[in-house]
Amino acid sequence: SFSSIKSRVLIIIKEVRKKERKKKMVLKIYAPLFASSKRAVVTLIEKGVSFETVHVDLMKGEQRNPEYLAIQPFGKIPVLVDGDYKIFESRAIMRYIAEKYRSQGPDLLGKTIEERGQVEQWLDVEATSYHPPLLALTLNIVFAPLMGFPADEKVIKESEEKLGEVLDVYEAQLSKNEYLAGDFVSLADLAHLPFTEYLVNQIGKAYMIKDRKHVSAWWDKISSRAAWKEVSEKYALPV
Amino acid sequence: SFSSIKSRVLIIIKEVRKKERKKKMVLKIYAPLFASSKRAVVTLIEKGVSFETVHVDLMKGEQRNPEYLAIQPFGKIPVLVDGDYKIFESRAIMRYIAEKYRSQGPDLLGKTIEERGQVEQWLDVEATSYHPPLLALTLNIVFAPLMGFPADEKVIKESEEKLGEVLDVYEAQLSKNEYLAGDFVSLADLAHLPFTEYLVNQIGKAYMIKDRKHVSAWWDKISSRAAWKEVSEKYALPV
Numbered sequence: 001s002f003s004s005i006k007s008r009v010l011i012i013i014k015e016v017r018k019k020e021r022k023k024k025m026v027l028k029i030y031a032p033l034f035a036s037s038k039r040a041v042v043t044l045i046e047k048g049v050s051f052e053t054v055h056v057d058l059m060k061g062e063q064r065n066p067e068y069l070a071i072q073p074f075g076k077i078p079v080l081v082d083g084d085y086k087i088f089e090s091r092a093i094m095r096y097i098a099e100k101y102r103s104q105g106p107d108l109l110g111k112t113i114e115e116r117g118q119v120e121q122w123l124d125v126e127a128t129s130y131h132p133p134l135l136a137l138t139l140n141i142v143f144a145p146l147m148g149f150p151a152d153e154k155v156i157k158e159s160e161e162k163l164g165e166v167l168d169v170y171e172a173q174l175s176k177n178e179y180l181a182g183d184f185v186s187l188a189d190l191a192h193l194p195f196t197e198y199l200v201n202q203i204g205k206a207y208m209i210k211d212r213k214h215v216s217a218w219w220d221k222i223s224s225r226a227a228w229k230e231v232s233e234k235y236a237l238p239v
Numbered sequence: 240s241f242s243s244i245k246s247r248v249l250i251i252i253k254e255v256r257k258k259e260r261k262k263k264m265v266l267k268i269y270a271p272l273f274a275s276s277k278r279a280v281v282t283l284i285e286k287g288v289s290f291e292t293v294h295v296d297l298m299k300g301e302q303r304n305p306e307y308l309a310i311q312p313f314g315k316i317p318v319l320v321d322g323d324y325k326i327f328e329s330r331a332i333m334r335y336i337a338e339k340y341r342s343q344g345p346d347l348l349g350k351t352i353e354e355r356g357q358v359e360q361w362l363d364v365e366a367t368s369y370h371p372p373l374l375a376l377t378l379n380i381v382f383a384p385l386m387g388f389p390a391d392e393k394v395i396k397e398s399e400e401k402l403g404e405v406l407d408v409y410e411a412q413l414s415k416n417e418y419l420a421g422d423f424v425s426l427a428d429l430a431h432l433p434f435t436e437y438l439v440n441q442i443g444k445a446y447m448i449k450d451r452k453h454v455s456a457w458w459d460k461i462s463s464r465a466a467w468k469e470v471s472e473k474y475a476l477p478v
Contacts, residue, residue, distance in 0.1 A: 073408040074368060087356045089363035096356040117326045117335040124328035127366055129313060169312040 028081040029093075030072075031056035031063075032235045035138070035194035037078035039090040041235060042190050043097045045227040047105040053235075091123055094187045108187045118181035122188035125180075129166050133159035134195045142202045160205065167212055174214035179222075189222045197223070197232070267320040268332075269311075270295035270302075271474045274377070274433035276317035278329040280474060281429050282336045284466040286344040292474075330362055333426045347426045357420035361427035364419075368405050372398035373434045381441045399444070406447060406454055413453035417460075428461045436462070436471070 029044065031037045032053040044051050056062050056077060063075045072079045072088050079086060080093045087096050098108040110116045136159040144151040173180060180188045196219065200206040209219045222228065268283065270276045271292040283290050295301050295316060302314045311318045311327050318325060319332045326335050337347040349355045375398040383390040412419060419427045435458065439445040448458045461467065 073411060074364070074405070076368075085353055085356075087360050089360045089367070092356060092359035092363045095359045096352065099352050099355065113335065113338050114324055116338065117324075117331060120331035120334045121326050121328045124331045124366070125313070127363070128328070129315075132371075166313070172312060 025083050027051040028054050030054045030068075030079040030081075031058065031077035033237045034058060034077055035198065036076075036090045038194040038231050038235060039191050040078050040080060040093040040097070042193055042227050042231045043094045043108065043187065045230055046108065046190065046225075047097055047101040049097065049101055049104075091127060091187070091191055094123075094191065098187055106185060108185070108190065110181060110184060110186060115182060115184070119186045119188050122180040122186075123191055125166075126188065126191045130163070130170075130192065131195060133162040133166070134199060137163070137203055137205070138195060138198045141204070142198060160208070164208060167208060167215055170218075171212040171215050174218045179218065185222070185225075189218070190228075193222060193228050193231075264322050266290040267293050269293045269307075269318040269320075270297065270316035272476045273297060273316055274437065275315075275329045277433040277470050277474060278430050279317050279319060279332040279336070281432055281466050281470045282333045282347065282426065284469055285347065285429065285464075286336055286340040288336060288340055288343075330366060330426070330430055333362075333430065337426055345424060347424070347429065349420060349423065349425060354421060354423070358425045358427050361419040361425075362430055364405075365427065365430045369402070369409075369431065370434060372401040372405070373438060376402070376442050376444070377434060377437045380443070381437060399447070403447060406451055409457075410451040410454050413457045418457065424461070424464075428457070429467075432461060432467050432470075 027044065027049060029037065029040055029051050030053075032041050033055070041051075041053075056068065058077070062068060063072070063077060069075055071081065071086055074088075076088065078090055078093065079088045080096070087093055095109070102109070108119075110119050136155050140151040140156050140159075170180070177183055179185050180192075196209065200209055200219070210216050266283065266288060268276065268279055268290050269292075271280050272294070280290075280292075295307065297316070301307060302311070302316060308314055310320065310325055313327075315327065317329055317332065318327045319335070326332055334348070341348070347358075349358050375394050379390040379395050379398075409419070416422055418424050419431075435448065439448055439458070449455050
């Protein structure tokens with residue numbers, strides 16, 4: 001009868017809409033293959049959050065497309081889209097995921113205001129002291145040959161010196177604490193993973209980690225976590 | 240009687256100990272005269288937290304003294320000491336204060352996880368995109384003549400270009416929102432105060448702010464807050 005067809009059609013429409021809503025609600029992370037984005041990806045996996053990925057080809061300059069600039073006005077990666085909400089800056093995304101999914105997986109922000117303070121402190125050390133010289137090494141040693149621009153030997157030398165000084169402080173800190181922010185793994189540790197992976201592999205300066213006993217033990221511990229292994233296997237750059 | 244003397248002495252000892260404990264509990268902020276430290280100082284004043292200051296003379300290199308390195312192993316400023324707890328990195332200190340004193344003064348972290356995400360996003364934009372070129376301008380235009388090293392004109396030109404591009408994105412963001420993270424003042428705005436003050440005054444490039452209508456209105460609003468006026472008056476560098 002017409003009425004039974006109508007009711008079946010209505011059920012189908014309802015199911016399609018539900019699927020669409022659910023699809024819209026799945027978190028989307030942009031440019032998962034690149035190192036900065038992997039800070040966000042490893043956090044999602046640590047917290048057991050399902051997500052989809054959207055490819056952005058930096059080599060083709062897709063991050064300067066108007067559609068991309070509409071969601072990330074600086075033309076940088078990554079971006080996390082969560083339904084109608086969007087957030088950029090890799091370490092801000094990490095904090096957002098760790099806060100939103102606080103009750104599942106490891107508590108990556110610490111348990112008290114004081115512990116969170118230490119997590120924030122070492123996250124900021126990573127962003128402002130550790131990352132800049134390591135990024136300079138990555139650009140000049142890994143990407144310069146790929147992109148056809150000359151490596152700056154002076155920058156390489158100065159960056160290695162700066163990074164070495166930072167790692168000396170890490171060595172002292174990690175001789176007193178198992179992880180950077182204390183005796184618990186946190187966002188501060190995870191934030192170091194993607195570019196330190198460059199340092200020990202593609203950059204070819206693994207000795208900067210291995211020659212420092214406590215830094216080396218810390219690196220072995222955080223880089224052998226299941227979440228990071230999954231990131232390395234699933235989201236390898238094809239270079 | 241001996242017993243009454245004894246009990247009076249015990250009361251005095253108790254009071255002295257209480258005073259000592261209280262003194263130990265007053266927050267101490269190191270090197271309040273310098274721009275990075277002022278991120279922490281303005282947050283303390285916004286939240287109505289009483290604090291003491293400890294002078295560190297960067298010109299004399301006191302940040303490399305062993306006693307200072309014992310509390311800040313990178314030899315950087317500022318440090319906040321809160322009883323037995325210490326924390327460094329200016330933006331981490333801001334977050335710690337805003338979290339610990341959440342119930343007093345303006346809520347500088349936003350009210351929801353989503354708002355906090357936007358605060359974190361713009362705090363990280365400040366740290367990684369806004370601050371580096373502005374620091375380069377400050378060092379080359381304000382500090383080079385004072386410290387007797389030559390200004391690098393190429394760095395000045397490139398830094399102004401970079402900062403201009405960042406400010407173009409700010410102009411778009413502030414045309415849609417009263418403050419960076421939304422329609423509420425937050426740590427993200429306050430973090431910009433100390434070095435933007437250099438930009439409009441000592442660096443002599445106020446036009447970078449004034450020529451952008453919404454950035455200019457935002458700057459007028461945040462720099463005229465009572466807390467920032469107090470910082471500018473009480474903690475001016477003698478240069």
